[in-house]
Amino acid sequence: MxxxxxxxxxxxxxxxxxxxxxxxxxxxxxxxxxxxxxxxxxxxxxxxxxxxxxxxxxxxxxxxxxxxxxxxxxxxxxxxxxxxxxxxxxxxxxxxxxxITDKKEVEEMMIRSEKMSVAGQLAAGIAHEIRNPLTSIKGFLQLLQAGVNREGEYYKIMVDEIEKMESITSELLFISRPMTDHKELENLPGMISDVVTLLEPQAGLKNVEILWQQDLNQDINCDRSQIKQVFINLLKNAIEAMEDSGYIEVTNYLQDNQVFIDIIDEGPGIPEEVIHKLGEPFFTTKQNGTGLGLMITRQILERHGGKLEILQNEKAGTTFRVVLPKP
Known part of the structure; x- marks a missing residue:
């Protein structure tokens, strides 16, 4: 037409x-x-x-x-x-x-596939993160049943553990929902914090610590579900790139009326000759990857007037930089 x-x-x-x-x-x-x-x-x-x-x-x-x-x-x-x-x-x-009906249907099919893949990959870490609080709660209940007189202290700990499980399961349910395509002003640090909470269990399985440094309290005009999917994809990639233990640094800052979010890992890095290929359908440097995650990430950012930059760090690892317009 x-x-x-x-x-x-x-x-x-x-x-x-x-x-x-x-x-x-x-x-x-x-x-x-x-x-x-x-x-x-x-x-x-x-x-x-x-x-x-x-x-x-x-x-x-x-x-x-x-x-x-x-x-x-x-x-x-x-x-x-x-x-x-x-x-x-x-x-x-x-x-x-x-x-763009046909294009949209194909994109949504790929996004659903990638979202389900992400949810499946996170399952092991989430199961581990939920099992620990459950074990803790069970132990405190047994102590209370045995007549230990420290109810106030134990109840507070149990409530904290339940809230931790609730936060993780809420984020897992969030990424399994269909994406919308409506932009509103959303708080950037809040979205990043949600994603960090979701992925900390997976990072913990590899002894990786996520250092989230909120330098900027900035709202952005975006579709919340799509931008959170961007951060999930990039942070998950950073975790998978780490061999065993280390740090992933997440920072955000403002420059030239643009909002920058850097996800910096300590992995082996990406060869210069393949950086430009990242984001192509089915091109991946991971053994079991599909390449769809970065492709979807780029498409989402383009729809928001933004872009993704991939940079080699001086010493080791890679920086994935998200650039979005300031409203």
Whole structure:
């Protein structure tokens, strides 16, 4: 299908739409002219796009949204939105739209596969992390049953252990949920802390310690589930790269109106000649890897206007650097 070009004014009224739109939505051009742009997209995407219109007053942006056809069916589209103005100062928006339904379905299938793979790989560490608190709780209950008179102290420890298990299982359930595609302001350190909590058990199995240093309390405009998946993929890779024991450092900072998150491991590093291949489908340096994790990571970051940089450390190991725009 050819792309669709739409022009609408500041009030949202459609002034022009190319004839190719008829094949996508099933309405005629005449029926669409004069209507508001938000009459043609799914209700859940309306507020998302309206909130982001202020962001694109001076530069074009790309949005993935659902357009509803004449039968009420949602169609995934990629829309490049560019602000323009005439000599009188009137503002307009030009939208270049293409159908990405097939691409979206393939991406979602790969993401589901990778998410299930991650959940399976984390199972051993999580089982170990849950077994220890359960053993502790069982021991305290036996002491209480035997009449040991230290209820207050034991109850507090048991509650702490239960909360630890609850935190880990909540994060595991989170990564198994379907991803959404809606951006909101989210707290970056909070998301990183959640991921560190989830992956600490896996790191512990290899005697690896995650050093999470919160240098910046920054909100970012993102889809929470997708960005957390990015950090899960990268931190999991760093853990797997470590031979036995060591440290992984996670830092975040602001530079040139961009947010940087560095994940620095002490593994053997990545040969210079293969760094540029990382992120290609099915290319991996791991014996049992698929290469899909980094590919999905790059795609998610690109959808957020960000990027992934892979750097060799001076002494040993690799730095995976996530760069995202500051809202």
């Amino acid at each position: 050819n792309g669709i070009i739409t022009l609408w004014d500041q009030s949202g009224a459609i002034i022009y739409v190319s004839k190719s739109a008829e094949r996508l939505v099933g309405y005629t051009v005449a029926e669409m002219i004069g209507t508001k742009w938000y009459e043609w997209i799914s209700p859940e995407d309306i507020s998302y796009l309206k909130k982001n219109l202020d962001v694109i007053q001076s530069a074009k942006q790309v949005f993935n949204i659902n357009i509803q056809n004449v039968h009420g069916k949602n169609i995934w589209t990629e829309n490049q939105l560019t602000p323009i103005h005439d000599e009188s100062g009137n503002h307009y928006y030009v939208s270049a739209t293409k159908d």
